[in-house]
Amino acid sequence: MLKNSQNIFSFIKSAFSEEESITPTKSVIKWLEKRNEQVSIHIEKVKFYELKQWKYDEYSGSLRHDSGKFFSIDGIKVSTNWGNVNEWEQPIINQPEVGYLGIITKEFNGTLHFLMQAKIEPGNVNYVQLSPTLQATKSNYTQVHKGKKPHYLDFFRNAEPDQILLDQLQSEQGGRFLKKRNRNIIIKVDEEIEVKDDFIWLTLAQLKKLMNFDNLVNMDTRTVISGIPYGSYDEDVVGLFKFFGYQGNNNIGRKFLASALLENSLHTNDEVIQFITRLKSYYELEVERVSLKEIDDWVYTPSEIKHKENKYFKVIPVQVEIGNREVVSWSQPMVQPTQDGLCAFVCKEINGVLHFVVQAKLECGNFDIIELAPTVQCLTGNYRDTKKGKLPFLDYVLNAPEEKTVFDAIQSEEGGRFFREQNKNKIIVAGDEIPLELPENYIWMTLNQLHTFLKYNNYLNIQARSLISAISFI
Amino acid sequence: MLKNSQNIFSFIKSAFSEEESITPTKSVIKWLEKRNEQVSIHIEKVKFYELKQWKYDEYSGSLRHDSGKFFSIDGIKVSTNWGNVNEWEQPIINQPEVGYLGIITKEFNGTLHFLMQAKIEPGNVNYVQLSPTLQATKSNYTQVHKGKKPHYLDFFRNAEPDQILLDQLQSEQGGRFLKKRNRNIIIKVDEEIEVKDDFIWLTLAQLKKLMNFDNLVNMDTRTVISGIPYGSYDEDVVGLFKFFGYQGNNNIGRKFLASALLENSLHTNDEVIQFITRLKSYYELEVERVSLKEIDDWVYTPSEIKHKENKYFKVIPVQVEIGNREVVSWSQPMVQPTQDGLCAFVCKEINGVLHFVVQAKLECGNFDIIELAPTVQCLTGNYRDTKKGKLPFLDYVLNAPEEKTVFDAIQSEEGGRFFREQNKNKIIVAGDEIPLELPENYIWMTLNQLHTFLKYNNYLNIQARSLISAISFI
Numbered sequence: 032m033l034k035n036s037q038n039i040f041s042f043i044k045s046a047f048s049e050e051e052s053i054t055p056t057k058s059v060i061k062w063l064e065k066r067n068e069q070v071s072i073h074i075e076k077v078k079f080y081e082l083k084q085w086k087y088d089e090y091s092g093s094l095r096h097d098s099g100k101f102f103s104i105d106g107i108k109v110s111t112n113w114g115n116v117n118e119w120e121q122p123i124i125n126q127p128e129v130g131y132l133g134i135i136t137k138e139f140n141g142t143l144h145f146l147m148q149a150k151i152e153p154g155n156v157n158y159v160q161l162s163p164t165l166q167a168t169k170s171n172y173t174q175v176h177k178g179k180k181p182h183y184l185d186f187f188r189n190a191e192p193d194q195i196l197l198d199q200l201q202s203e204q205g206g207r208f209l210k211k212r213n214r215n216i217i218i219k220v221d222e223e224i225e226v227k228d229d230f231i232w233l234t235l236a237q238l239k240k241l242m243n244f245d246n247l248v249n250m251d252t253r254t255v256i257s258g259i260p261y262g263s264y265d266e267d268v269v270g271l272f273k274f275f276g277y278q279g280n281n282n283i284g285r286k287f288l289a290s291a292l293l294e295n296s297l298h299t300n301d302e303v304i305q306f307i308t309r310l311k312s313y314y315e316l317e318v319e320r321v322s323l324k325e326i327d328d329w330v331y332t333p334s335e336i337k338h339k340e341n342k343y344f345k346v347i348p349v350q351v352e353i354g355n356r357e358v359v360s361w362s363q364p365m366v367q368p369t370q371d372g373l374c375a376f377v378c379k380e381i382n383g384v385l386h387f388v389v390q391a392k393l394e395c396g397n398f399d400i401i402e403l404a405p406t407v408q409c410l411t412g413n414y415r416d417t418k419k420g421k422l423p424f425l426d427y428v429l430n431a432p433e434e435k436t437v438f439d440a441i442q443s444e445e446g447g448r449f450f451r452e453q454n455k456n457k458i459i460v461a462g463d464e465i466p467l468e469l470p471e472n473y474i475w476m477t478l479n480q481l482h483t484f485l486k487y488n489n490y491l492n493i494q495a496r497s498l499i500s501a502i503s504f505i
Numbered sequence: 506m507l508k509n510s511q512n513i514f515s516f517i518k519s520a521f522s523e524e525e526s527i528t529p530t531k532s533v534i535k536w537l538e539k540r541n542e543q544v545s546i547h548i549e550k551v552k553f554y555e556l557k558q559w560k561y562d563e564y565s566g567s568l569r570h571d572s573g574k575f576f577s578i579d580g581i582k583v584s585t586n587w588g589n590v591n592e593w594e595q596p597i598i599n600q601p602e603v604g605y606l607g608i609i610t611k612e613f614n615g616t617l618h619f620l621m622q623a624k625i626e627p628g629n630v631n632y633v634q635l636s637p638t639l640q641a642t643k644s645n646y647t648q649v650h651k652g653k654k655p656h657y658l659d660f661f662r663n664a665e666p667d668q669i670l671l672d673q674l675q676s677e678q679g680g681r682f683l684k685k686r687n688r689n690i691i692i693k694v695d696e697e698i699e700v701k702d703d704f705i706w707l708t709l710a711q712l713k714k715l716m717n718f719d720n721l722v723n724m725d726t727r728t729v730i731s732g733i734p735y736g737s738y739d740e741d742v743v744g745l746f747k748f749f750g751y752q753g754n755n756n757i758g759r760k761f762l763a764s765a766l767l768e769n770s771l772h773t774n775d776e777v778i779q780f781i782t783r784l785k786s787y788y789e790l791e792v793e794r795v796s797l798k799e800i801d802d803w804v805y806t807p808s809e810i811k812h813k814e815n816k817y818f819k820v821i822p823v824q825v826e827i828g829n830r831e832v833v834s835w836s837q838p839m840v841q842p843t844q845d846g847l848c849a850f851v852c853k854e855i856n857g858v859l860h861f862v863v864q865a866k867l868e869c870g871n872f873d874i875i876e877l878a879p880t881v882q883c884l885t886g887n888y889r890d891t892k893k894g895k896l897p898f899l900d901y902v903l904n905a906p907e908e909k910t911v912f913d914a915i916q917s918e919e920g921g922r923f924f925r926e927q928n929k930n931k932i933i934v935a936g937d938e939i940p941l942e943l944p945e946n947y948i949w950m951t952l953n954q955l956h957t958f959l960k961y962n963n964y965l966n967i968q969a970r971s972l973i974s975a976i977s978f979i
Contacts, residue, residue: 129785195779197779200782308688309672311603311674399872399873399963487778
């Protein structure tokens with residue numbers, strides 16, 4: 032048992048508790064719908080020259096805000112010995128600041144609740160999604176844009192060490208962001224706290240349940256939730272279930288919980304480190320800046336920056352008007368995907384414990400060459416165009432029978448940068464049809480191991496974390 | 506107990522075994538002396554234009570080898586919000602390749618032995634030092650320089666997963682190298698293996714003992730040794746000692762061993778991650794390339810690149826002739842320090858377990874902003890010049906009484922790049938004179954925690970690892 036077990040026990044209990052919540056689950060969806068109705072949002076695609084305060088900067092060769100803050104769209108040239116294409120150029124979002132993704136928690140009736148926000152983001156498919164208590168870039172919270180101070184900011188700024196339940200640096204999409212990281216933080220308060228409009232208290236079990244609905248829990252919530260530790264135990268699982276007062280009777284939930292708690296894994300953590308070291312030593316990733324207007328294979332028109340074959344994504348200038356009681360408007364570039372993506376974990380029982388097929392994946396914006404990714408992570412166009420069977424496990428995931436698909440929902444990417452980008456998220460529990468032997472660059476890991484690597488810097492990518500956050504134990 | 510305990514037990518046993526070695530410790534020093542006598546070495550400081558195949562490249566603004574391989578000396582401009590000086594320029598070694606630092610181990614009479622090499626390096630104070638079995642840059646082992654294939658290379662290339670005892674990416678000096686990392690690897694062989702001239706079998710206990718001599722065990726050996734895991738246990742220490750058959754009667758050795766094995770720490774690992782996350786979120790480090798000939802405050806003369814006040818270090822061109830039976834000669838730039846350094850850990854017992862005062866330190870070449878460093882890490886000139894008491898713990902370390910100084914030796918930095926660079930390494934076991942409360946950016950950690958963080962990427966710097974490698978349990 033661990034020393035910080037008090038925090039861990041609170042998290043575990045909250046992950047078991049749906050009916051113990053002070054907010055009924057079914058009321059949440061209605062509440063979000065109502066928030067959506069009350070909101071007026073108008074987004075218009077404009078021309079680059081119509082963007083206020085955003086300009087193409089000749090000197091840096093990038094699209095920037097006049098203040099030099101927020102983010103910029105840069106051009107990069109990538110060279111690598113990974114995969115079949117070893118050199119390419121592309122636009123990328125460069126946002127070197129570390130932002131806050133913070134959740135305040137508090138116990139009600141002995142169960143930890145998370146203070147969630149119904150937040151409008153211009154790029155969201157459902158305009159309003161459940162987001163962390165605080166979601167703020169450094170420009171935001173140092174108030175470069177002279178806007179209002181974000182709600183609850185001072186709770187995080189002034190948190191005492193013993194209030195902090197989790198504080199981790201986590202990466203964003205390596206294909207779209209250049210080495211971007213956020214500070215994922217959960218704090219606990221004991222005092223009374225004002226619940227502002229658009230905020231709501233939910234348990235961890237509820238958040239996981241709500242992820243079964245398409246585009247309802249936003250990416251920032253998912254990444255923070257994914258980092259929650261449940262501890263490591265070498266005891267027998269029945270004893271642990273009893274110890275934690277686990278009542279779940281969902282068979283697959285029990286299996287996931289066992290995989291999260293137990294140390295019984297096919298490979299030790301040291302072996303996983305060896306697997307990663309070998310790949311990081313072998314694969315090279317070099318990223319150079321190039322001018323955004325001179326990227327090979329991309330066209331910079333007055334209304335978009337796009338790939339000449341309309342592949343991957345576009346950068347588009349938009350004018351946003353968003354309001355509830357008061358209306359705010361601004362303009363900014365956004366990234367619009369040309370197609371949806373697919374992220375899936377395949378798992379199966381090995382020595383009685385569920386193991387996940389984890390892929391080591393190089394993406395050009397990765398902080399450290401490779402990160403651990405889901406079994407399958409691709410754009411739909413990728414697999415529709417390529418020959419069948421080329422991408423490991425893709426056919427299997429596309430054709431997996433319903434009874435083996437334990438999670439299946441569409442999840443949005445961050446709505447502040449991405450325009451209606453969404454990915455199919457799937458978790459499949461396989462049987463003997465998936466052999467123990469894996470292709471190169473793939474490894475079996477338990478949920479316990481994924482949680483351990485997740486908390487050290489830049490090991491698990493956002494797509495893997497999004498799937499992990501959705502795993503329910505009840 | 507851990508699953509890969511067989512490997513861990515072998516390491517622990519080897520760390521206890523001095524007299525069980527097939528090579529008596531006292532013969533090692535004589536053997537090294539003899540190697541030194543048999544070697545002829547001639548190093549001459551020359552002019553930059555006399556360097557064969559090395560030139561200042563106008564385009565990149567750096568000093569490079571004609572092949573573009575090996576390494577280059579670049580100029581950088583550093584901007585940071587760390588410390589008192591927030592902007593400066595300096596030369597730095599840029600060697601983006603990941604090299605091998607590999608040790609072959611094998612059991613003799615049931616005790617794991619390490620195959621060590623008496624290796625000549627031009628920058629070594631003692632020309633010959635004990636180095637890993639294999640020490641090879643990528644240029645080396647892909648034979649860019651058309652030299653001989655390094656001895657034992659194929660053992661590492663062809664190692665099966667179950668032969669690999671350790672495989673970690675570890676950083677080099679962040680003040681001198683730009684994001685340099687090496688692959689630290691230990692493999693185990695069962696078969697008969699030819700022991701070539703200049704190679705010798707030693708136990709882990711012997712390597713640690715030999716580190717008490719100045720400049721005898723090289724930096725590459727120290728970094729590999731530092732990563733060796735001893736496992737984590739929540740059992741009582743007497744039971745563990747019995748379990749491992751520990752016979753050590755050195756009181757301080759027993760305390761270090763307990764600190765290495767036990768999970769009883771003042772802070773949990775999650776709390777250490779929180780400490781690091783807070784600092785990495787707050788501190789910024791920006792490094793831009795500038796031309797080596799235009800670095801502020803540095804002068805590029807025909808015979809050296811030096812700071813205008815002769816501070817820090819110089820880059821010097823040298824002509825090297827080294828030989829035993831056959832003579833090889835080459836020329837290269839090297840980095841020569843203008844003074845020696847001091848690296849020290851202060852520890853003390855907290856709740857019955859030794860804890861180390863660990864400093865989070867930003868250095869310009871760090872891969873990820875800050876790394877965990879010794880309690881004190883500085884150039885001697887730094888502290889001789891600055892006002893007394895400015896650097897935390899410096900006065901304490903300089904004036905520590907002999908009976909509290911449990912380790913005290915001078916250790917060389919890597920002799921392939923550094924010309925006679927050496928640091929005083931000290932470990933001090935303090936009492937109540939060191940309060941529990943630490944300055945900002947410092948944290949108490951056990952040896953067990955240091956070992957855990959060490960194995961994940963880029964958490965502990967080379968100076969901390971060098972000290973950890975020297976800790977003996979007997």
